[in-house]
Structure formats: structure tokens, C-alpha cells
Amino acid sequence: GTFSVVPELYFQLYTIHTTYLNHILPAVYILLPGKKQRLYKTMLEEIKKLAPDFDPPNVMIDFERASMNAIKNLFPTTNLSGCFFHLCQNVYRAVTRFGLKTLYGENENFAQQIRLLPALAFLPTTDVIATFDEIKAQFPAEVNVRAAKFDIVLWNVNTNTLQGRHRTNNVVEGWNNRFTSLMNCSHPNIWKFLKGLKKEQCYVDAQIIQAEAGVRQARRREQIRRETRILNLLNEPTTTNFEKLMALAQNITLKDS
Structure with a gap:
């Protein structure tokens, strides 16, 4: 709206x-x-x-x-599926809400860890929880984990991505x-x-x-290259899910709008 x-x-x-x-x-x-x-x-x-x-x-x-x-x-x-852009936006707003915006902007290692969270959406739904547990191990032990508000299937984009459908x-x-x-x-x-x-x-x-009349909407070259990188990562059989997440996070940008 x-x-x-x-x-x-x-x-x-x-x-x-x-x-x-x-x-x-x-x-x-x-x-x-x-x-x-x-x-x-x-x-x-x-x-x-x-x-x-x-x-x-x-x-x-x-x-x-x-x-x-x-x-x-x-x-x-x-x-029913949620928009991946709004998922990323909500992650960034949580970073801001918890007073971590400056740390996110100045510490690339921390920023990479945060981007792992929305990157989970690219994995098969059956692999999300186990890989999330691996991500938790990267954060301080005192970090609290709250119950999920939305089902995994709602924010997961694995099928949409592999089938060439829109994620956002x-x-x-x-x-x-x-x-x-x-x-x-x-x-x-x-x-x-x-x-x-x-x-x-x-x-x-x-x-x-x-x-x-058959007129096609143009796609930017960078958008096409990013999509190709993501598909190659998802279809790579020899890498672990966590390794895929680390690479996928490089293709994710978090911002408020």
C-alpha cells in the first residue's frame, strides 16, 4: 500500500x-x-x-x-511468500533498533555475520535450522534467541530462485x-x-x-551477473551450507529503504 x-x-x-x-x-x-x-x-x-x-x-x-x-x-x-527485500530491510532495522548501526557500518566481520541471517532464505527449508545453529555459534554466548514470528516457508526464497521467479x-x-x-x-x-x-x-x-507485442523489460547487467552467481552457488554440490551462506552474504545489501 x-x-x-x-x-x-x-x-x-x-x-x-x-x-x-x-x-x-x-x-x-x-x-x-x-x-x-x-x-x-x-x-x-x-x-x-x-x-x-x-x-x-x-x-x-x-x-x-x-x-x-x-x-x-x-x-x-x-x-504465500514474503518479499526478500523487506526481510533484509527488517534485519537492518533490528540492527539499528539494538544500537548496532555504527558497528555494522564500521566492522566488516560483524556486517558479514549479520548478512548471514537473510542469506538463510536461499537454503532449502530443511537445511535452515541446522545452519542457523552454526550461525549462532559465531555470536557471543549471551545473545538471546526469540521464537520465530514467521514460518520458514514464508520467507524462504530457495524455490523461487531456482525456478527463476521473483524474490521481491x-x-x-x-x-x-x-x-x-x-x-x-x-x-x-x-x-x-x-x-x-x-x-x-x-x-x-x-x-x-x-x-x-513482445517487448521485454530490460534487466541491468549487474542484476543478471548477481543472479548467475547466486544460482551457481546454490547448485554447487561440493560446498557446505555454511560455505554457501558466506558467499551468498557477499551478494546481499542491507539498508532501511
Whole structure:
């Protein structure tokens, strides 16, 4: 969702994006007055009324418990996954929250140890706990370990990576930023908001035409090289999981936004 572009009566603009011919495009725009589970449930029920056959096999989402619960309640067979970028973002925010931001920025050994944590997401789910125990051994004995808030399958990206599927919803974040720039003001009145939304939909319609014409979205060379490195690491049979983590951590950047 995005917040600053909505009229004063509403809390957020919630968007659902879909993959169409390898293009990720907004398919549904919803103005919501809050972010509670019951609101998300009502929203999804209304979508089901409009599209009774709507039953997505895969859904990627931020780590927001209310929306996750609503999706699983209405679409119990959907494969729900969390965005890897937001996983990394939350790890970095925890570093900041515990007063370790300066140490992380100045001590590369410590930073490498921290990056091992999100790197766990690349391992097969069955290997995560044992490898996490190896990571714990790298930290001081007095470090406390809390119970996990989210199941491993929710934040694991091993299958998505090996099958060439998206690990992040950064395209959606990019859309939020672009639409905010298009509106060029905070909390417009409803008429200006609708005018902006219509303009955006014209742009989306043009993207659909491009997709159907076979136009491919460009990928940066560094992105392609990083993806190749990660796949090579995951498919390397002779290295241990911990060795893979050490190498994978070199391909991870932690930041707040």
C-alpha cells in the first residue's frame, strides 16, 4: 500500500499487481480506511464477487500479519511468500533498533555475520535450522534467541530462485514511488486522485500493448551477473551450507529503504 497519495478520508491505496507476459502490472486499486485484518478480508471478498474464479496460486507480500491472515483465510491453497527485500530491510532495522548501526557500518566481520541471517532464505527449508545453529555459534554466548514470528516457508526464497521467479516485490515499491511522483502532492482531493489514477491506467494499458507485442523489460547487467552467481552457488554440490551462506552474504545489501 501507499499512504501519502490518498484523499483525507482514507488511510491507504492498496494495490494488487499481477504478472502478465513477464511484465508486472497493477490490476486492482483499492482505497482503504485502515489496515486491519477484517478490512483486508472484506476487500478480498469484494474482489471474489467481481471475479469468482480468482484463486491465485502464488502471492508475494510484505511481512504484514493482517493481510497475510486475510489472504490465507480466503485462499487457503495459495502459496504465500514474503518479499526478500523487506526481510533484509527488517534485519537492518533490528540492527539499528539494538544500537548496532555504527558497528555494522564500521566492522566488516560483524556486517558479514549479520548478512548471514537473510542469506538463510536461499537454503532449502530443511537445511535452515541446522545452519542457523552454526550461525549462532559465531555470536557471543549471551545473545538471546526469540521464537520465530514467521514460518520458514514464508520467507524462504530457495524455490523461487531456482525456478527463476521473483524474490521481491520491488517493482511494486517502484510503482508506489512513481504514482506518488505523478500525484505530486500529499492527500489530494478525490477528484484529483481519480484523475491521477485514470492517467496511470492509460500508462498501464500502454504497457499491456507493449507486452503483447513482445517487448521485454530490460534487466541491468549487474542484476543478471548477481543472479548467475547466486544460482551457481546454490547448485554447487561440493560446498557446505555454511560455505554457501558466506558467499551468498557477499551478494546481499542491507539498508532501511
